[in-house]
Amino acid sequence: MVSTIQKPEFEEIRPGIKVPAKETILTPRFYTTDFEAMAEMSIAANEEELKAILEEFRTDYNRHHFVRNQEFDRSWEHIDGETRRLFVEFLERSCTAEFSGFLLYKELGRRLKNRNPVLAECFNLMSRDEARHAGFLNKALSDFNLSLDLGFLTKSRNYTFFKPKFIFYATYLSEKIGYWRYITIYRHLEQHPEDRVYPIFNFFENWCQDENRHGDFFDAIMRAQPDILNDWRARLWCRFFLLSVFATMYLNDTQRSGFYAILGLDAREYDKYVIEKTNETAGRVFPIVLDVDSPEFYDRLEICVGNNEGLRAIDSENSPAPVKFLKKLPIFASNAWQFLKLYLMKPIRVDKLAGSVR
Ligand SMILES: [Fe+2]
Ligand SMILES: [Fe+2]
Secondary structure: OOOOOOOOOOOOOOOOOEEEOOOOOOOOEEEEHHHHHHHHHOOHHHHHHHHHHHHHHHHHOHHHOOOOOHHOOOOOOOOOOHHHHHHHHHHHHHHHHHHHHHHHHHHHHHHOOOOHHHHHHHHHHHHHHHHHHHHHHHHHHHHHHHOOOOOHHHOOOOOEEEHHHHHHHHHHHHHHHHHHHHHHHHHHHHHHHHHHHHHHHHHHHHHHHHHHHEEEEEEHHHOOOOHHOOOOHHHHHHHHHHHHHHHHHHHHHOOOOOHHHHHOOOOOHHHHHHHHHHHHHHHHOOOOEEEOOOOOHHOOOOOOOOHHHHHHHHHHHOOOHHHHHHHHHHHHHHHHHHHHHHHHHOOOOOOOOOOEEE
8 A cells, every 4th residue: 555645754762662863952951960969958048938839839730731632532644744753853852851850850859858858849749740741742742653762761861960050040941931932832822723733732821830830949949049149150150041041942943943834933933032031031030131132132143043054064965074074163163153242242130120029
């Protein structure tokens, strides 16, 4: 029988189990930290707020949310060709990112259990949420006859070590940007039901509330350690993390604009909105935010987008690896230069507004 359905080929570890996408500077990262330092951290300065957040986690608003309904119960073979490839890529990247949160929070919950019970329980309950998110996405992959072996992923990935304060900056931002990404897609599809090509997006409204609460937890924990928000080092590091998170998302999404187009979204418009909102949100806790309204910001990012296209073109050439590397060098240099210039752009101080409502 000749199938008329055009199916992209995916490499498999064993039948139905997808080989994880190659790790690059732009793929979701796995983290580990100094558990000892984390256990010794005092939360006294903001204990009330943290306990209130713990109560919210215990309430478990989304206990019954992640249940696959009959909308999934049909064939998804009509999503084929490039669209299918983009879908699988989106589901895999999202699942990997959610699962990376699960692993980190789970380990923190385990290691802090006897030393810092409030934090330990918060981390455990957040890992519960991330496990649901990752599991739901992995189940969605099975609609495309694939899944990820999360045990294999746990063992095979590289882990980036970050001191606790860097974990806080990075996870705070990834939770808040996750919130804005999910809610923006949800609201768009609410306005444009004709673009609802797959039911997982209908779950994003309650889902993103989990991410928002996780973000609020990291906001509260940073406030419990005011020294990581108050000095010139904090201003430099917050600038660095904001830029890294925004630039990574922009480069990833512009490269996959086809996926957003399936949902009726313009990848650039979508990212600019998500960046504006996340930047604004971060201003409630970070001492600075980035000047994302300056035209220079996106002009420089666009140079990097062009550079990355150049890198991919070199990758697909047939020349030997050393030749490719030499060809890539000036492009790497240009990316580094753009990143440096972006980093040196004057940020907006928001800590001077302290005392007023931020
Ligand atoms: Fe999540
Ligand atoms: Fe989360």
